[in-house]
Amino acid sequence: MTDLAKDAAARLAAEEGAGGQQVLDHLVDLLDLEQIEENIFRGVSPAASPVRVFGGQVAGQALVAAGRTVPTERKVHSLHAYFIRPGDPSIPIVYEVDRTRDGRSFTTRRAVAIQRGKAIFALSASFQQPEPGLDHADHMPDVPAPETLPTFAERIRGFPGLSGARTRPRPIDIRYINDPPWMTRETGAATGRNQVWMRADGSLPDEDLLHVCVLTYASDMTLLDSPLARHGVYWELDSVSGASLDHALWFHRPFRADEWFLYDTESPSASGGRGLATGRFFAADGTLIATVVQEGLLRVS
Structure with a gap:
């Protein structure tokens, strides 16, 4: 990691309440790994990250490492x-x-994230040479346009308990379609389905791998809201502790992460x-671009 990238990481943590291109550029810098050996990155x-x-x-950075080979x-x-141990920021x-x-058609890579000599995260990724084939996809749900919806900052106003990590600079612009879970917990209207519009909050370079890694980064946001809802x-408002245990993503079609995409999530089970x-x-435009599945540790006391 270059000194410039380290400085950017520090600024990303320091600029409370910031957003837009500057914060997105800092995320891009965080994904720009330093190569220290042929297969080691x-x-x-960010300097002022949460406790882990x-x-x-870590998923986005691991995919960058794998993709660069x-x-x-x-x-x-x-x-x-798999998320194996909490990472120390x-x-x-x-x-x-x-x-x-x-x-001839597929490339397989495995990337392990290591701190203090121990694995904290392990990723396997498969890459394919583009080829034609059968083509069908589910249809996108009928939802309001993102420009008609409140911003994340507008949604959390009036909820002082949602300070800290969720009010730090956000490189991803998130617009809730349904009422967020911190609101539905009070009204009793909570369901297991959560829908948000997302996009990188600015412009990204024309690099396919970067767009996939930014979506991977965003895919860990709001996903575990569904079982809690x-x-x-909800996280800060109740006695809830949790962590991601595993994560799987399938990328179906090309996309740009700096254009709006709908993230439609639900929870089929908790036990x-x-x-x-x-x-x-x-x-x-309604194109199905990716599918995700995650299991998380959720302890409510």
């Missing part, structure tokens, strides 16, 4: 990951990439202190 976290590394950050013409179509993260297989509880959430990403 290093990344950092944000899951979307793959020819650019091969596009990532799926990733499967005060020290760098080392990513070791295993070049598992280079086939079904029970009318044993764990909650399962599934989600679909649609481009603004």
Whole structure:
């Protein structure tokens, strides 16, 4: 990681309430890993991060590391990951990439994130040479346009308990379609379905892997709201502790992460202190672009 990227990471944490292109540029810098050996990369976290590394950050950085060992013409179509230990944002993260297989059509990579000699995160990703084939997809739900919806900052006004991590600079512009779970917990109108419009809050370079990594980063935001919402509880407002356990993403079609996409999530099950959430990403024109599944640790006392 260059000194410029480190400075950007610090500024990202310091600019409370900021948004837009400047904050997005800092996220891009965080995803710009330093290569320290042929298959070894290093990344950092924002200087004033929460007590552990944000899951979307380590997933995005691991995918960057894996992708940089793959020819650019091969596009990532799926990733499967496990969150093993909490990441410490005060020290760098080392990513070791295993070049598992280079086939005629598919390339497989495994990336392990390491701190203090121990794995904190493991990712397997598959890349494919583009080819024609069968084509069908679910239709996008009928939802209001993002420009007609309140901003995230407008949504959290009047809820002083939602300070801290959720009011830090946000490189992703999020617009809730349904009432957010911190509102429905009070009205009793909570359901297991959560719909938000998202986009990178600015312009991104024309680099396919970067757009996929930004969506990967965003995919860990709001996803576990769905199982909590079904029970009318929410992170800062109730005695809830949780963490991502695993994460899987399938990328179906090309997209730009700096254009609006719908994130439609729901929770089919919660049991044993764990909650399962599934989600679909649609481009603004209705194209299904990605699917996600995550299980999280959810403890309510």
